[in-house]
Amino acid sequence: MTRILVVYASHYGQTQKIAARLAEHLRAHGLVVELADARASTPPPPDRYDVVVIGSRVETGHHAREIHAYVNAHAARLRAMPTAFFSVSMAAARPDAGEDPDGYMHAMFDDLGWHPRLYAAFAGGLPYRKYGFFTRLVMRQISKSAGHTTDTSRNHELTDWAAVQRFADEVAALAPTREAAASPP
Secondary structure: OOOOEEEEEOOOHHHHHHHHHHHHHHHHOOOOOEEEEEEOOOOOOHHHOOHHHOOOOEOOOOEOHHHHHHHHHOOOHHHHOOOEEEEOOOOOOEEEEEOOOHHHHHHHHHHHHHOOEEEEEEEEOHHHHHHHHHHHHHHHHHEEEEEEOOOOOOOOOOOOOOHHEEEEEHHHHHOOOOHHHHEEE
């Protein structure tokens, strides 16, 4: 049976939500999926999986250090197998965002010497009610300059769930067929 590992690092919960939705869509393809929160504990090594999907939020222009550490620790294996990456940021919410808003993903890929077969950028959310006072003020100013909502009385979700499903379909296509996955190397 084809096994997929989805490793993610989330701060305010939107990346975790996206990882869970990816897993749900991948399971609908008949794939076995394991979720691993890199911030909560050390994710399993990629050796027991046929495909690894890695996701991280972007905060202050960088992906999570736990994700960098995971890729560094398993770089050789990740380079040799089908992998995918998703990035979650407010930069991805801009209409002109493109496939790699602000170049966050390619900068990380180049830094780590790892280039996944698939990658996608998803808009995250503005969980104003989860932010502390200072962070709420800063995020409101950043949001105002970027043309995003500044209503701090509630949380805002900007993720395009149809794009997440399309990405899951592309990831499922990376998975080896059940016969290939079952046969010995």
